[in-house]
Amino acid sequence: MRISKFGNKFTQHSGITQLMDDLNDGLRNPDTVMLGGGNPATIPEMQKHFEQIAKTLLDDGRLITSMSNYDGPQGKNEFIDALASLFKTHFGWEISSKNIMLTNGSQSAFFYLFNLFAGEYADGSTKKILLPLAPEYIGYGDAGISPDMFISYKPDISPLTDGQFKYHIDFDAITVDDSIGAICASRPTNPTGNVLTDEEICNLDQLAQAHQIPLIIDNAYGVPFPNIIFEDVKPFWNSNTILCSSLSKLGLPGLRCGIIIAEEKIITALSNLNGIISLSPGSLGPAVGLELVKSGQILSLSETVIKPFYREKAQLSLTLLRKSITDTRFKIHKPEGAMFLWLWFEGLPITTKELYQRLKKKGLLIVPGEYFFFGLEEQWKHSEECIRMNYVQDEETMRKGIAILADEVNKAYLE
Ligand code: PLP
Structure with missing residues (x-):
């Protein structure tokens, strides 16, 4: 197939596409602990409101009008x-x-x-x-x-x-x-x-x-x-x-x-x-x-449901991580918002791309940090020492994922 420069650029199967495929596979495999993606949490109270709105829009005809x-x-x-x-x-x-x-x-x-x-x-x-x-x-x-x-x-x-x-x-x-x-x-x-x-x-x-x-x-x-x-x-x-x-x-x-x-x-x-x-x-x-x-x-639910939901999840994951990885070279970016924890394993003997592969074999998906440093003019070791971890899963899943992570990181630090 002969395609344009635009075509070449936007049809490549890049590293990140591979990663997204992995995340998608992870979503389909019920045994995978999925702490990689950026999907927001399913919050039951929010779902109730969405259901009610969908019903109202269907009942009064606006759903069909919008669709048509x-x-x-x-x-x-x-x-x-x-x-x-x-x-x-x-x-x-x-x-x-x-x-x-x-x-x-x-x-x-x-x-x-x-x-x-x-x-x-x-x-x-x-x-x-x-x-x-x-x-x-x-x-x-x-x-x-x-x-x-x-x-x-x-x-x-x-x-x-x-x-x-x-x-x-x-x-x-x-x-x-x-x-x-x-x-x-x-x-x-x-x-x-x-x-x-x-x-x-x-x-x-x-x-x-x-x-x-x-x-x-x-x-x-x-x-x-x-x-x-x-x-x-x-x-x-x-x-x-x-x-x-x-x-x-x-x-x-x-x-x-x-x-x-x-x-x-x-x-x-x-x-x-x-x-x-x-x-x-x-x-x-x-x-x-x-x-x-x-x-x-949109304002009241954001303030009273969404914000506290994520804040509690962030705090729980922070506590679990601290207990499971006690090496002082492990640091966490202060969680100030969004739905991710950014973990820094200073001096880790392996890159976080390698860590990602090892974790994937154990059934845990996270995102290695290197992908987030595009546009830098020089290589930076720090970019190979960080990972992004989504913390929106339920407590049991978070405990399971953090246990796998801690095991692999603690082993890697000994290499
Ligand atoms: N900006 C940031 C920082 C994001 O994390 C995302 C999605 O994860 C987006 C933009 C795009 O979101 P959407 O296209 O769903 O509005």
């Missing part, structure tokens, strides 16, 4: 209006419906945004997306049409008590010049659970404004929904910010509903992109989302 009609390329107007008023009321942001559009999941929003601001420009110059803190979300890595679309920077590492640590942006190392088209960071961060501080966000905003490039903030786990954020930080948006949210981590990833908040010009450009690529975003996510927004449940 295309929305416009910007997305369902009623949902966009409701979101605009929610963000305006909740945070006082100066936004209207013209500042919001929907995509089929926020993953496709990143594809649009990265290729809008990076790659080849009309004057022949090329630009990249600057990721101020690696490790960063694996899902960005292959989303550029041009090669080498990202530049990322190692963080400063602050040691904390209890064998924890926290990454900070190393602003002294970051260079923004004409080769940068936009800055992007996830907050909370997948894979580490880090939450960039208010000061870090303000600094990034100033840097972006000074160079007249946008600051993209990935809010997939952030406020006000799904609110899987355990730190007291301020939500951030201004007209130079592109904020990407999603209904996925509320427990609705199958609805594929992403939300972009940005200045009008950008929303118009992205709506046009939506029209060309998908005609319009799917209608079911916005129908369910509208119910959640109208009833106020």
Whole structure:
């Protein structure tokens, strides 16, 4: 088959595709302990509410109406209006419906945004997306049409008590010049659970404004929904910010509903992109989302059900890990949000890719850290010493998985 450069880039069976296949196989095999993927937890109380909404939409005909009609390329107007008023009321942001559009999941929003601001420009110059803190979300890595679309920077590492640590942006190392088209960071961060501080966000905003490039903030786990954020930080948006949210981590990833908040010009450009690529975003996510927004449940359930659910799970896993792996070279990134623990096995004699293979043989799936350091200009040993572990499974599964992990790590440290 002869295919284009685009075809070559997007049809490769890359290392990460292999990993995703493994995770998928793991999901199908009931004996595998699956601490690798990014699927949100099935929270019974949330499921009850989703069931009720689905029933209401079916009973009053809106489900069928949504299924039988295309929305416009910007997305369902009623949902966009409701979101605009929610963000305006909740945070006082100066936004209207013209500042919001929907995509089929926020993953496709990143594809649009990265290729809008990076790659080849009309004057022949090329630009990249600057990721101020690696490790960063694996899902960005292959989303550029041009090669080498990202530049990322190692963080400063602050040691904390209890064998924890926290990454900070190393602003002294970051260079923004004409080769940068936009800055992007996830907050909370997948894979580490880090939450960039208010000061870090303000600094990034100033840097972006000074160079007249946008600051993209990935809010997939952030406020006000799904609110899987355990730190007291301020939500951030201004007209130079592109904020990407999603209904996925509320427990609705199958609805594929992403939300972009940005200045009008950008929303118009992205709506046009939506029209060309998908005609319009799917209608079911916005129908369910509208119910959640109208009833106020999107905020109350995020605060009273989702946040405490994940916080308790994080604490339990932290305690189990501490008890099972007592080597002082083992450290955990402070869990500040999202649904992952980021484990650092300093000085581990094997790479975490090798550890991944050994754990897979024992029936445990995690994600080796190396995949999250794309865009770094030099090799960094630290990237081979970390893993990402999802902590959303039930207690018994977590205990089983952590026991397998502890066994293999303790053995590896003796090699
Ligand atoms: N951003 C981050 C940080 C994520 O972890 C994910 C999914 O795991 C996404 C974006 C994409 O989510 P979705 O396309 O389901 O909105």
